[in-house]
Amino acid sequence: MNNKEFNKKELLDKLVKVISDDSFLNQKGLIGEVPFYICPFPPGKLTQMNDLVKLLKNNLERMGIRVLHIDLYDLAIDLLEERGSLQKILKRELTMEKDLVFDALQGMLNVENYIRPAIANRIERSDHHVLFITGSGQVFPYIRSHTVLNNLQSVASDHPLVMFFPGEYRHSESGGTSLDLFGRLHHDKYYRAYDIHHYQV
Numbered sequence: 001m002n003n004k005e006f007n008k009k010e011l012l013d014k015l016v017k018v019i020s021d022d023s024f025l026n027q028k029g030l031i032g033e034v035p036f037y038i039c040p041f042p043p044g045k046l047t048q049m050n051d052l053v054k055l056l057k058n059n060l061e062r063m064g065i066r067v068l069h070i071d072l073y074d075l076a077i078d079l080l081e082e083r084g085s086l087q088k089i090l091k092r093e094l095t096m097e098k099d100l101v102f103d104a105l106q107g108m109l110n111v112e113n114y115i116r117p118a119i120a121n122r123i124e125r126s127d128h129h130v131l132f133i134t135g136s137g138q139v140f141p142y143i144r145s146h147t148v149l150n151n152l153q154s155v156a157s158d159h160p161l162v163m164f165f166p167g168e169y170r171h172s173e174s175g176g177t178s179l180d181l182f183g184r185l186h187h188d189k190y191y192r193a194y195d196i197h198h199y200q201v
Contacts, residue, residue, distance in 0.1 A: 006045050012052050014197075015039070016059050021201045024160060025065070025129055034153050035160040036193040038179070043137065043166040053134060053164055060130070068128035072135035072143055075118055076109050083108070105142045111151050115143060120155040130160045137166040137181065145179050149193060162196060169195050 018024055027035045041049045057067045080086040085108055109115060123131070136145045145165060152161065167181040177191040 006042050006048070008048050008052055011041075012055055012059075015052075015056050016063075017201050018196060018199045019056075019060060019130055019160070019162070020063055020065055024199065024201075027160065034157045034192055036149060036153075036157075037160065037162045037196040037199070038169040038193045039162055039164045039196045040167055040169045041164065046137065046166055049164060049166075050134070053132060057132065065130065066126075066128040067130055067132055068122065068126040069132040069134070070119060070122060072115075072133065072148070073138035074135065075115065076135075076139050076143065079114055079118060080108060102142070109139070109142050111143060111147045115148060116151040116155060119152060123156055128159060130162065131156055133161065133163040136163065140181055145181065153192070163193070169193070 023029065053069070057069055060067055077086065080089065089104065089108075133148070136143075136148075145163065149163065165179060165181075167179065170178050170180055
């Protein structure tokens, strides 16, 4: 889906129809696969997509479908603040080399040690039917989408998960399946999710 093809109303109507479908919510026909879905969108439409996610959540909840929405950027800020590290990083960023800042943030936001437990905790405390994940572009390169999905397979497979992804979810015989952030970065291999645009109701 490129910028010219993006139609906010059509996409909203499609996602409401898909996610409210009984087969989708009850994971019918997955044959043992995890109920993970990617909703790729043009990076240039981030503001419109953020609005769409809010509308989608409201529409679904009016239908009695409870949504747990986790924004990876907000989660990262919360984790850094909880550990008293956010202000330290912001101050050091002015004087430290970029590589050192990157290494520090990547360690503090390690997906296996910090992001997955934090998401698992929110999942355990929430009575929801579907999980939304946003913020993939804002946390790159400290947190990679494919790493998040790989780590969530053990803690978030009881309900459908939809990751809203600014880029493309590519499938090719030569390159396999990959999450191409911003439509340019072709290194994040992930194959277990479904493209929600292709879901038929």
